[in-house]
Amino acid sequence: MASGETKVMKYEPVIGLEVHIELNTKTKMFCRCNADYFGKEPNTSTCPVCLGLPGALPFINQQAIEDCIKIGLALNCSINEKSYFERKNYFYPDLAKGFQTSQLVLPIAIGGWIEVEDAQGKLTKIRINRAHQEEDTGKLTHRDGQTFIDYNRSSVPLVEVVTEPDFTDTFQIKDYAKKLQQIFRYLDVSNADMERGDMRLEANISVRPVGQTTLPNYRVELKNINSFRFMAQAVEYEIARQIEAHEKGEKLVQETRGWNEDKRVTYVQRSKEEAHDYRYFPEPDLPILKMSATLINEMTKAVDTAKEKDPVKVAEKLVSTGMSLASGASIARNPIKLAIFNEVQKEKSVLDMDWKDFGNFIANREINEENINLVPELTKKQLSDFQSRKSGLISNSKELEALAQEVIDENPGMVDIYKSGKTTVVMALVGGVMGKSGGKADPGKVKAILERLLG
Ligand SMILES: [Zn+2]
Secondary structure, eight states: OOTTHHHHOOEEEEEEEEEEEEOOOSBOSSSOSBSOOTTOOTTSSOOTTTTTOTTOOOOOOHHHHHHHHHHHHHTTOEEOSEEOOEEEEOOOTTOTTSEEEEOSSSOSEEEEEEEEEOTTSOEEEEEEEEEEEEEOOOEEEEETTEEEEETTSTTOEEEEEEEOSOBOSHHHHHHHHHHHHHHHHHHTSOOOOTTTTSEEEEEEEEEEETTOOSOOSOOEEEEEEOSHHHHHHHHHHHHHHHHHHHHTTOOOOOEEEEEETTTTEEEEEEEOOOGGGGOOEEOTTSOOEEOOHHHHHHHHHHHHHHHTTOHHHHHHHHHTTTOOHHHHHHHHHOHHHHHHHHHHHHOGGGTTSOHHHHHHHHHTSOOOOOOGGGHHHHHHHHHHHHHHHHHHSOOOHHHHHHHHHHHHHHOHHHHHHHHTTOGGGHHHHHHHHHHHTTTOSOHHHHHHHHHHHTO
């Protein structure tokens, strides 16, 4: 091997993602406790089941299973006809039972895919390994050398979506996270708010020489990172760290690392437990899940209906009414603006209106009202603002012509400049007419009239 050859050796990252989504069901996964723990007094939403007291028997939350099926279908997965829960055993105070009820062998959904965009706008298919149902843990708080535990979050339904190691850059990761968030929201299965912890991202990263087709024999897991931005930074850092280690001939090991926001580095949290450390075994207290064709059909229909709410689709539909792409996207992202636009479209009396103009008008309005119940009122106001703005314009050409002539007469200097060939000066004259009309003229129309009068 020539001495320079190792220097040109290039490495590529191999990245897989695990996303946990907390479902927005009313009750917990295996009991009837309230699942909405946010901002509640600690340990006020618990019972013998979610505290794992001896003799307490769990039962399955049907809504959560349906939500998990929908997530699987939206990600092009197959739904297993038979699926069951397993105990993932570990001893840690955040789960009082001493195990987490999860799924390993037969998860609800398997073998899907989603397309993501890279920095060049190229679409790549990312394979989805599985979407399985499990439960969240309690929350530990460390303060003044003491540890406090709140079990309100313990056993809130959680779905885990696992990809194959198909990502090669952080742009794809950001696009994936954004697309998943949109899917969870239009399916209405989760608020998918990363800051509140509804949606949590974990990345498995390793690096291999370009050309190698087998997976590296180690992987580093990045955990407990609560924003898109920090995850992207941590992944970038980790790719660079691992390439440098490879180049120095250092051995990389299987471990879990976190992100230090101040120092902007990843750091070791713990060496990785292998799956067998958890001693998975079928949960004897819960029945096997059997997915009927009727249920799958019902869920497929629900997903198709929900997909119509996908912001990309909604924007496309809006643009078809004539408004600009920017306006369409802006309205699609704002539920209140969208509701107003749809409301107006329903009204027959305004069917002859200029949808392009109205769409652009709504997109550019400041509408901060959060309350969807106020839409009828807001619609009336926006519509009347739009119409009065339109009718307020001077549409009479004679009137505009008179104003234009006045401005020409008052500015002989500018007229000379215009006639000498500097035609851009016409804009100053347009400004004059706009001023005289009190802003109630269409500048395009005024410009045309001025040009005609000036010959
Ligand atoms: Zn409970």
